[in-house]
Amino acid sequence: MRKGLKRSLLVLNCALLAFGNVGGPLIMKLYFLKGGKGVWTSSCLETAGWPFMVMPLTFSYLYRRRKEGPGTELFFIKPPLFLASAVIGLLTGVDDFLYAYGVARLPVSTLALIISTQLAFTVAFAFLLVKQKFTSFTINSVFLLNIGAVVLALHTSSDHPANESNRQYCSGFFMTLAASALYGFVLPAIELTYKKAKQTISYSLVIEMQMVMSFSATVFCTIGMLFHKEVEAIPREASKFELGQSTYYLVILLSAILWQFFFMGAVGVIFSGSSLLSGIIIAALLPVTESLAVLFFHEKFQVEKAISVVLSLWGSLSYFYGELQKNKKNQASERAMA
Numbered sequence: 001m002r003k004g005l006k007r008s009l010l011v012l013n014c015a016l017l018a019f020g021n022v023g024g025p026l027i028m029k030l031y032f033l034k035g036g037k038g039v040w041t042s043s044c045l046e047t048a049g050w051p052f053m054v055m056p057l058t059f060s061y062l063y064r065r066r067k068e069g070p071g072t073e074l075f076f077i078k079p080p081l082f083l084a085s086a087v088i089g090l091l092t093g094v095d096d097f098l099y100a101y102g103v104a105r106l107p108v109s110t111l112a113l114i115i116s117t118q119l120a121f122t123v124a125f126a127f128l129l130v131k132q133k134f135t136s137f138t139i140n141s142v143f144l145l146n147i148g149a150v151v152l153a154l155h156t157s158s159d160h161p162a163n164e165s166n167r168q169y170c171s172g173f174f175m176t177l178a179a180s181a182l183y184g185f186v187l188p189a190i191e192l193t194y195k196k197a198k199q200t201i202s203y204s205l206v207i208e209m210q211m212v213m214s215f216s217a218t219v220f221c222t223i224g225m226l227f228h229k230e231v232e233a234i235p236r237e238a239s240k241f242e243l244g245q246s247t248y249y250l251v252i253l254l255s256a257i258l259w260q261f262f263f264m265g266a267v268g269v270i271f272s273g274s275s276l277l278s279g280i281i282i283a284a285l286l287p288v289t290e291s292l293a294v295l296f297f298h299e300k301f302q303v304e305k306a307i308s309v310v311l312s313l314w315g316s317l318s319y320f321y322g323e324l325q326k327n328k329k330n331q332a333s334e335r336a337m338a
């Protein structure tokens with residue numbers, strides 16, 4: 001793939017991931033705050049937007065067909081990659097449930113704090129699974145982003161919602177921590193799948209894999225919804241939703257779209273960058289989500305949140321500066337070899 005195209009894809013996917021990472025948790029929290037109760041429904045909505053992926057795949061097919069003629073294959077994905085994507089999708093489904101459980105029980109600020117530990121898990125698994133190499137800038141960035149999380153941890157006791165028992169709060173805390181660890185594993189596992197694939201990984205194939213992962217996660221969560229009788233609760237919930245019935249369905253639609261941005265962005269950044277970069281972007285934007293939660297849901301704003309925003313900015317700048325230096329060095333050595 002041409003370098004320019006790969007860079008454009010990286011920018012596009014960073015933007016998708018950023019939108020999803022900030023908007024997804026906020027819309028999910030809005031659902032719970034205004035009367036939504038379905039944890040399985042919420043987790044299902046994280047991946048239920050998979051049919052949207054048909055659109056870019058159709059464009060890709062029509063484009064190839066114009067070049068290659070009527071014999072063009074509809075899909076690239078072969079059975080081994082299909083199976084690997086379906087298994088990762090099941091893990092994503094479990095992760096979605098753990099995450100939605102956390103969103104239902106905790107303020108967004110506390111949730112974001114716990115999720116920021118995900119970067120440490122991603123670093124560890126990226127090292128183990130894909131032998132990720134670290135520069136001093138990456139290490140500095142990961143360190144700063146984690147310090148940001150620790151600073152936030154200092155205020156969590158005052159973030160405890162008044163109407164919630166200690167047990168509910170604790171279970172929310174540990175389920176979110178489990179989601180963080182699991183997704184910290186899923187990101188490098190996707191990178192490993194790209195590396196071990198016995199076929200060329202193109203961007204179209206990445207979208208196909210994302211569709212299979214999301215479909216498999218949605219099947220898992222739909223079974224959870226059926227078992228917990230959440231499907232039949234939807235019209236009832238809609239009629240009682242504090243913002244009105246039509247807003248309820250709009251929230252559901254927006255959830256599906258924003259979360260699809262998140263997952264498409266994450267797998268796309270892994271394709272054109274690395275799982276570590278996906279983890280860094282997710283961690284770096286958490287303070288933005290928190291600040292917006294303060295603005296929209298009137299969660300408390302403590303000075304720790306401001307410090308964490310600054311540390312995150314510093315951490316991200318450090319990473320991107322390091323990448324810039326690395327690219328410059330690579331270009332210089334390519335020129336010297338030519």
Ligand SMILES: Nc1ncnc2[nH]cnc12
Binds near residue numbers: 046095115179183
């Ligand atoms: N299911 C999920 N959705 C969004 N962010 C996450 N971080 C960990 N799990 C997540």
